[in-house]
Amino acid sequence: MDAKVPYIDLAAQIRPIRAEVDAAIARAIDHTTFCLGPDVAEFEKNFAAYCGAKHCLAMNSGTSALHIAMRLLNVGPGDEVITTPYTFVATSWAISYVGARPVYVDIDEATFNLDPRLVERAITPRTKAVLPVHLYGHPFDVDSLAVICRKHNLPLVEDAAQAHGATYHGKVVGTFGDISCFSFYPAKNLGAFGEGGALVTNNDEFAARARSLREHGSRVRYHHDEVGYNYRMEGLQGAVLGVELKHLPAWIAARRRLAQRYHELLADTPLVLPREADYAQSAWHLYTVRHPRRDELKKHLDEHGVGNAIHYPLPLHLQKCYADLGYKAGDFPVAERACREVLCLPFFPALTEAHQQRVAEVVRQFFAR
Numbered sequence: 001m002d003a004k005v006p007y008i009d010l011a012a013q014i015r016p017i018r019a020e021v022d023a024a025i026a027r028a029i030d031h032t033t034f035c036l037g038p039d040v041a042e043f044e045k046n047f048a049a050y051c052g053a054k055h056c057l058a059m060n061s062g063t064s065a066l067h068i069a070m071r072l073l074n075v076g077p078g079d080e081v082i083t084t085p086y087t088f089v090a091t092s093w094a095i096s097y098v099g100a101r102p103v104y105v106d107i108d109e110a111t112f113n114l115d116p117r118l119v120e121r122a123i124t125p126r127t128k129a130v131l132p133v134h135l136y137g138h139p140f141d142v143d144s145l146a147v148i149c150r151k152h153n154l155p156l157v158e159d160a161a162q163a164h165g166a167t168y169h170g171k172v173v174g175t176f177g178d179i180s181c182f183s184f185y186p187a188k189n190l191g192a193f194g195e196g197g198a199l200v201t202n203n204d205e206f207a208a209r210a211r212s213l214r215e216h217g218s219r220v221r222y223h224h225d226e227v228g229y230n231y232r233m234e235g236l237q238g239a240v241l242g243v244e245l246k247h248l249p250a251w252i253a254a255r256r257r258l259a260q261r262y263h264e265l266l267a268d269t270p271l272v273l274p275r276e277a278d279y280a281q282s283a284w285h286l287y288t289v290r291h292p293r294r295d296e297l298k299k300h301l302d303e304h305g306v307g308n309a310i311h312y313p314l315p316l317h318l319q320k321c322y323a324d325l326g327y328k329a330g331d332f333p334v335a336e337r338a339c340r341e342v343l344c345l346p347f348f349p350a351l352t353e354a355h356q357q358r359v360a361e362v363v364r365q366f367f368a369r
């Protein structure tokens with residue numbers, strides 16, 4: 001067998017829920033509330049409950065939610081926010097959008113997440129917040145970071161864009177920070193049929209102000225208290241996400257089973273496999289292996305029709321857009337090595353056992369050459 005294995009197959013994920021989604025979209029068209037509206041409000045209520053949080057504010061993207069989080073904390077020019085160089089760039093955009101400076105701290109080799117042991121020495125009088133990411137769906141070391149944040153009176157913001165449903169000591173992520181931000185980009189564990197995101201918090205004042213900021217800084221129509229944004233979620237996305245949220249626990253369970261099967265199928269290869277820390281149940285957004293010969297392995301998978309992707313090839317401190325921050329190669333060696341060594345294998349809830357066996361076979365072929 002040498003069938004192709006797709007990296008991701010959204011069609012296979014949507015097919016079983018198609019009728020349900022079609023009906024929800026039809027209802028949304030009938031009531032014509034295309035910006036926010038009842039479907040979005042219902043989704044917000046249910047997603048807040050899913051996270052065990054008091055409030056959820058649905059937005060037009062995860063990036064927007066992160067931007068609003070920085071506004072809620074009054075982060076601005078001259079301020080610093082401690083964050084990870086090894087993530088999707090949007091984590092840092094939020095800091096840049098408000099004119100503040102991302103201050104990077106290297107990651108932990110085992111989880112690819114911000115290394116709490118390095119955070120404290122990066123704190124300065126200008127530090128206004130700490131913004132770690134639950135990367136690949138694996139929770140960061142919440143308690144270690146929370147202790148440092150409390151000691152220095154710094155708010156903690158979770159970038160949970162990849163981690164819907166991940167748990168830390170048995171509790172789902174989304175309320176460990178003062179604010180948590182999610183993305184519903186289509187390829188995320190919970191994906192809209194377009195763009196989407198959410199800000200989750202237990203803080204009533206943050207929730208009220210976020211509600212205003214996402215809607216042009218107004219609480220009363222045509223009265224604008226502060227400069228805001230058009231960051232509303234579309235009604236149709238709320239309808240789709242409302243349906244999908246019911247299926248999310250089953251999708252995460254599937255992801256966990258698939259990860260387990262990859263662990264077994266790849267155990268006897270030279271690949272370094274992703275492992276959960278003892279405090280974590282990963283939501284397995286991605287299955288990321290590593291090996292020093294990553295580029296050759298990638299070429300081999302490409303040639304044999306096995307989908308794959310590199311999340312991420314270049315750390316943020318070495319991006320052209322951040323050249324003016326003054327970082328240089330070698331500043332964050334763990335993140336930089338990860339960028340050279342990681343490879344994400346095909347991973348989505350509808351991945352079959354045959355697919356996974358094929359992936360393992362092609363990987364084994366590579367190391368047998």
Ligand SMILES: *Cc1c(COP(=O)(O)O)cnc(C)c1O
Pocket residue numbers: 061062063064087088090091133159161162182183184185195196197
């Ligand atoms: C996807 C993602 C974002 C941005 O979300 P969008 O909805 O695409 O704007 C932010 N942070 C991380 C870690 C992400 O993976």
